[in-house]
Amino acid sequence: MRLKTRHILLATLLxxxxxxxxxxxxxxxxxxxxxxxxxxxxxxxxxxxxFIADTEWKVTGDMRAGWVQYDYDNPPGSRxxxxxxxxxxxxxxxxxxxxxxxxxxxxxGFSGKITGAGVTDFGLNDPDYExxxxxxxxxxxxxxxxxxxxxxxKDQTNEVAIGAKEIVTPMIDADDWYLxxxxxxxxxxxxxxxxxxxxxxxxxxxxxxxxxxxARDGSEEYxxxxxxxxxxxxxxxEIGDEGVYTAALVYxxxxxxxxxxxxxxxDMYNTFFAQYDYTDSWESLSYDFGLQFINFEDVGExxxxxxxxxxxxxxxxxxxxxxxGSFENGFDFATGASFYTDGGGTGATLGAWxxxxxxxxxxxxxxFEAGSLRNANSYKAQVGYDLSQxxxxxxxxxxxxxxxxxxxxxxxxxxGEPQDSMSMLGLRLSYNHKGYYCTATWEGVDLDNEPDIWAxxxxxxxxx
Numbered sequence: 001m002r003l004k005t006r007h008i009l010l011a012t013l014l015x016x017x018x019x020x021x022x023x024x025x026x027x028x029x030x031x032x033x034x035x036x037x038x039x040x041x042x043x044x045x046x047x048x049x050x051f052i053a054d055t056e057w058k059v060t061g062d063m064r065a066g067w068v069q070y071d072y073d074n075p076p077g078s079r080x081x082x083x084x085x086x087x088x089x090x091x092x093x094x095x096x097x098x099x100x101x102x103x104x105x106x107x108x109g110f111s112g113k114i115t116g117a118g119v120t121d122f123g124l125n126d127p128d129y130e131x132x133x134x135x136x137x138x139x140x141x142x143x144x145x146x147x148x149x150x151x152x153x154k155d156q157t158n159e160v161a162i163g164a165k166e167i168v169t170p171m172i173d174a175d176d177w178y179l180x181x182x183x184x185x186x187x188x189x190x191x192x193x194x195x196x197x198x199x200x201x202x203x204x205x206x207x208x209x210x211x212x213x214x215a216r217d218g219s220e221e222y223x224x225x226x227x228x229x230x231x232x233x234x235x236x237x238e239i240g241d242e243g244v245y246t247a248a249l250v251y252x253x254x255x256x257x258x259x260x261x262x263x264x265x266x267d268m269y270n271t272f273f274a275q276y277d278y279t280d281s282w283e284s285l286s287y288d289f290g291l292q293f294i295n296f297e298d299v300g301e302x303x304x305x306x307x308x309x310x311x312x313x314x315x316x317x318x319x320x321x322x323x324x325g326s327f328e329n330g331f332d333f334a335t336g337a338s339f340y341t342d343g344g345g346t347g348a349t350l351g352a353w354x355x356x357x358x359x360x361x362x363x364x365x366x367x368f369e370a371g372s373l374r375n376a377n378s379y380k381a382q383v384g385y386d387l388s389q390x391x392x393x394x395x396x397x398x399x400x401x402x403x404x405x406x407x408x409x410x411x412x413x414x415x416g417e418p419q420d421s422m423s424m425l426g427l428r429l430s431y432n433h434k435g436y437y438c439t440a441t442w443e444g445v446d447l448d449n450e451p452d453i454w455a456x457x458x459x460x461x462x463x464x
Contacts, residue, residue, distance in 0.1 A: 049103065050464060056105030064097040066179055066459035068133050073451035076128040083414045085369065085450050091132035093125035097179050097461075099147065109155050115148035115166075119180055119210070119220075134211045135179050137220035145208060145220060147183045157193040159200075162186075164222075170273050171263050171294075171355035172204055172246065175212055179459065182209030182354040185222060188246075198250045204353075205243040212354040226268055230348045231302060232311075238301045239267045244353070255280055267300030269314045269349065273357070287325035292338075292359060294318045296349050306344065316343030316374065320359040330389030334382040334400075336360040342375040342407075362402045363426030364443040364455045370404060370422050371411035378404045384428075394433025400426045406448070417449040436462045 049060040069092040074081055076089040101115040119135055120142035127140045137143035150163025166174040166181050167188075174181040188202035206222040213219035213228040216236075224241035231239075248261040261273035277290040298306050298314035306313020319339045326332035336359030340346065350358075350367055358366075360378040367373050384398025401424070408418035426443035438460030445453035 058103045058105075060101045060103065060464065062097075062099040062461060062463045064099070064179065064459065064461035065095065066097075066457065067094050068092065068135070068179075068455075068457050068459075070132045070453070070455045072132075072453050076131065085447075085453060086371075086414055088369075089131050090129060092129050093121055093133045093135060095119055095121050095133075095135045095179055099180075101148065106154075109153050110151065111154070112151045113148055114146070116144065117147040117180060118142065118144035134219075137210070138218035143220045145183070147181075157191060159188075159190040159192075161188055167202075167204075169202075169246065169248070169355075170259070170261055170275070170357040171271050171353065172207075172244065173212075173354035173356065175209070175354035175356065178211055178457075180210055182207055182212050196251055196253050198252075199248070201245070201247040203243055203245055207353060209354060212351060214352070225265060225353065228353065229265070229268060230352045231268060232305065232348070235267075235302050235305050238305075242266045242268065244268075264299075268302050269296055269298045269345070271296055271349070275357075284328040285325050286327075287323065290320075290322045290324075290359065292318070292320040292322075292357070294320075294357075296343075296345055298345065312344035314343075314345030314348055316345055317341045318358065322359040326386075330386040332384045332386065332398075334380070334384075336380040338378045340373050340376045340378075344374065346373045360402060362424035362443055362445075363400050363428055363441050364457060365424055365445050365453070367404070369445055369447055369450075369453060370406055371413060371419050373404070373406070374410040375407040376404055376411065378402060394431050396428075396430050398428050400424075400428075402426075413449050419448040419450075422447045431460075435464060436460075 049058040051058050070088075071090050072085040072088045074084040074089050080087070080089050097117065097119045099115060099117040101113055104112045121136060130136065130140045146164060148164050148166060150161050150165045152159065152161035164183055164185050166176065166183050167186060168174050172184065174183065184204050185206040186202055186204045188200060190198060190200035192198045204225050206224050207213055207228045208220060208222045209228070210219050213223060214230045215221070215223035215228045216233065217223070219228070225244045226239045226242040227236055229236070242265060244263055244265045246261070246263050248259060251258045255278055257277040257279070259273070259275045263271040263273070272295045275290060275292045277288055279288045281287070295317045296314050302314060305311055318341075320336065322334070322336035324334040338358050338360040350373065356366060360380040361367070380400060380402045382398055382400035384396055387395040387397060404422040406419050406421055408420050411419040413419065423446045424443055426441060428439065428441045430439040431437060439457070441457045443455055447453065
């Protein structure tokens with residue numbers, strides 16, 4: 001009890017959220033060209049909306065469709081080999097995702113929003129090929145969900161909200177880069193009374209997310225943060241339903257951006273996140289230099305579980321740096337490196353609750369295909385070109401190479417073969433202009449002692 005109280009007090013003292021619906025927290029700068037995570041998810045847009053009659057009530061929408069395909073050289077059915085690529089099977093499918101919102105006007109600082117969303121394949125896909133698409137609900141069925149329903153109060157220096165909401169923070173994130181964003185039942189408070197500073201705190205109780213939730217009874221439904229975690233089932237049974245206490249402090253000036261975040265999951269694990277970005281320009285180059293530190297430590301029931309013989313606990317850190325930049329002629333680049341310490345828990349924490357803030361990820365695949373990232377290093381290099389310079393506004397093309405230096409002692413195939421490296425090559429063409437958007441991405445993976453893997457995503461739509 002003393003440990004929990006101490007972390008809640010720390011969370012109250014550290015804080016700093018800017019939790020807008022599927023919007024970045026506080027972007028270090030527009031110089032960051034790696035648009036996957038965490039600040040500018042590539043499919044995030046602000047819809048202008050349509051006002052209802054002569055009122056200030058507004059309707060907004062997002063009509064999204066996509067084709068996703070993953071090839072693990074491991075077909076489903078009787079030909080499936082559980083020892084190949086962790087048993088992941090070839091998957092593919094077409095999906096349609098409509099999202100409609102109704103937003104109220106501001107009444108003396110109070111406002112609200114309701115969003116309904118759903119995903120369907122119209123019965124066109126082969127269910128045997130949908131084990132890795134993470135699009136539909138349980139048993140590959142179409143579903144609908146109340147994605148948002150919240151009440152918010154906001155004045156010049158304070159913001160408070162409660163309800164279901166798409167929220168973006170570094171380690172708990174709507175992750176709106178796929179088909180349907182994660183959504184959270186949460187409450188938060190933000191204070192911006194001081195120049196260059198935001199602080200606040202939040203409590204996340206439940207989440208729903210077809211890609212990022214580890215809930216056993218269906219990720220398309222709201223489940224507690226403990227149930228939606230990637231922790232072992234034995235620990236989830238001991239924990240019951242628990243949420244995550246969150247707080248942060250954000251300091252931002254013209255050139256400097258510092259973010260400190262504290263996430264405490266009772267009987268799960270504590271996450272401390274710190275990031276500093278320096279942004280400036282030199283002649284025709286605008287750039288962002290960033291440093292990042294993340295620490296994971298198990299607590300309570302999860303800590304006890306990790307101490308038992310044969311179990312791996314949670315206790316490691318990630319040190320990262322990046323240098324991103326863009327030139328006035330339209331060319332841009334993004335580089336990054338992440339270094340994982342020799343501690344357990346990467347499989348139980350990486351990507352949990354939608355958080356992918358790491359500086360050296362792939363374009364589609366990040367780390368799930370490797371046996372483990374314990375004591376690993378990853379490196380990323382990306383180049384791109386803004387084709388608006390060539391008369392095509394909103395169009396961007398780029399390529400990324402990511403290489404993972406794995407530790408053979410921990411990263412192994414299902415058959416126990418050691419893995420010393422994993423490389424990824426990605427190609428992307430994206431378009432976002434006047435409410436219409438489309439992103440085509442291909443990525444190939446060369447993982448030691450496994451057949452080659454590749455994936456293709458074509459996702460697009462329009463907002464109003």
